[in-house]
Amino acid sequence: MRHYFVLFTIGLLLAVSSCRTDFDTVASSGNLKFSKDTVYLDTVFKNIGSSTYKLMVYNIGKKDITIPSIQFKKGLTSKYRMTVDGMNGNSGKIFNDVTLLAKDSLYIFIETTADIVDADPTTFLYTDEISFDSGANLQEVTLVTLIQDAVFLYPKQNPDGTKETITIDGKNFEGFHLEENDAVNGNELLFTNQKPYVIYGYAAVPEGKTVTFEAGARVFFHDNSGLVVEKNASLHINGTTSTTDKLENEVIFEGDRLEDTYSFIPGQWNSVILAEGSTNHKITNLTLKNAVIGLDIKNQDASTVEIKNTQIYNCVQYGIRAQNSIIKGENIVINYTGLASLSCVYGGNYNFTHCTFNNNWSSSSHLAVNLSNSLAGATPETKDLSQATFNNCIIFGTNTNELNLSKNANAGFVYQFNNCLIKSGASSTDPNYQFKTDPVHYNAIIVNENPSFSNVNENKFNIEPTSVAAAKGNDAYLIPLDILGKTRTLPPDLGAYQSEVFKKK
Known part of the structure; x- marks a missing residue:
């Protein structure tokens, strides 16, 4: 009888619970x-x-x-x-x-x-x-x-269903050549400010052509896309000074996700590549963000790449990676890069004035500035670093050491830092980093002092008049206007910004 009672009880409970359904509403x-x-x-x-x-x-x-x-x-x-x-x-x-x-x-x-x-x-x-x-x-x-509304640029589909490709460094990538007389878009080598542009795959500038970006142009790159300037082709970015936080006259390169949550996410697109043999590049008032490599400059040893009033943020690897190139840079700001904000390798000739190279990436190995006269796997493996000069610059970041000098004795290595603030954890006995006692390489260097930027997490690198970097520049290297078009006072401040009073966030 006990077994029947237990079975009856279980059955009753199941019956009661089964009466409770989604329709009891x-x-x-x-x-x-x-x-x-x-x-x-x-x-x-x-x-x-x-x-x-x-x-x-x-x-x-x-x-x-x-x-x-x-x-x-x-x-x-x-x-x-x-x-x-x-x-x-x-x-x-x-x-x-x-x-x-x-x-x-x-x-x-x-x-x-x-x-x-x-x-x-x-x-x-x-x-x-x-x-x-x-x-x-x-x-x-x-x-x-x-x-x-936007202008969409993308590879055409081939008859076999595959997409058009271009060759970069011996490898094929989905991409296409910009055309002067495209049937739909007209002159694709002129980017105006009338509509934003969205690029899928690699947009390539054909040999002998120049691509021009007018002030206020907006370019949005899809995942795994970029811009490549081929042999004997040129890149001209003609941004001008803006008067509001909207950067209305700046040329802006970024990923094509417009949501606020994507504003600071690195790696949304690939890179701007200045291929070996390309020439006569002029970059002014460009803001580039959220790439893998911002500017990838390859063997530009025949003409100078001019970069002025340019900001590069949130790149997985490098802000600028230059290989055996000639660069003249003024009022450049780079921050938050996985390997180095500025990396100049395999020799070259470089001159940077009133630049702020910072790195706020969360790793123990990132750098703000890396200089080297070698390249593993290259033939020959070394080339002369004929000049690397930094004037009135700030080299800073969250790591103990933000400057790396990698010398190979088989090639020349000429460098000089004048009136710069440098964060370094190098040994006091290392002959490459004698900031106070080596006038051949270092003059008027401030070591390991915090410049007190406005807000590095939001890529705001303004400094106040009370900053240790204020009024520490040398008039001989003066760039009269800062990155925002403000007149610099004398003696000038270090870095890309003229100091001002602001409320820290």
Whole structure:
């Protein structure tokens, strides 16, 4: 009898519990709560999918409810799509009889892919609402997306289904050559400020041609994309000084994810490559960020690469990697790079004045500046570093040592630092780093003093008049205007910025 009683009890409990189903709910009464009243999906380019955004819906009542419908106000024609607690509903647009337990929540994930013609012609905003229920119980959450028109540049598809490729350093990459008379885009070698440009794959400047970027041009690179300037071709970036934080006259290179969460993420695209044999490069007022290598300069030993008023941030490997090149740099700022902000290897000739080379990367091996006259695997392995001169510069970062001099006795190694602030952990007996007693290589050097930048985490490298770097420059190396176009006082401050009073963040 005991066994029958136990079986009866278990059966009764199972029967009672089985009566509790998802259908034991009441209709929603219009008292849902939402994590947001309006969901702002960040700016997207036309016909390019957005990131995914989350909306939380809460049932704060004591009863399980059924929401009769969750749908876009524009129905099946909406350019938005969503999933509701992992369900796709009708084409990701309409969901019926959605159960929400008492004191529980559900997740709605929202995306969009819209064309510029879908947006309001005056505001370029595309909007819709998510409607919960209807009639007296109707509740709505507004969706807003800014759609940007753009010029899209990408490899053509070959007849066999593969994509067009170009050759870089003996390897094939998806890419294409910019054309002066493209049937759709016209002159692709002139980047204007009329619309942003989005590049897929490598855009190559053909031999003998010059690509020009006008002041205010905006270029967005997709994953694994970049710009390569081929033999006898030239790069001219003609940005000018801006008057607002929008950098309206700056030329900007960055990844094509426009959401704020991507603002400081390195490695979203590859690099700007100045190939061996390319020539006559002039870069002015460029902001480049979130690449693998910012400027990759290869064997430019026949003409000078001029770089002025340029900022390079958040690169996986290098801000500038130069190989046996000639560079004249003024008012350059580089920060947050995985290996070195500036790396000049395999010899060359370099002159940097009023530059700020910082490295705030979180590793124990990164550098702000690396100089070397050798290159492993090259033939020959060494070449003369005929000159590496740094005037009125700041070389700093989070590591103990931010300057590396790698000499090979088989080639020349000529270097000089004048009126610079340098962070170094080198041994006091190392003959390469005798900052105070070696006038051939070092003059008026400030060692291991903090310049007190405004906010390195946000790439703000302004200094105050009280900074140890203020008024420590030499007039002989003066660049009259700083990176922002402000007049430098005498004696000048070190680095790319004229000092000013600011409130630290």
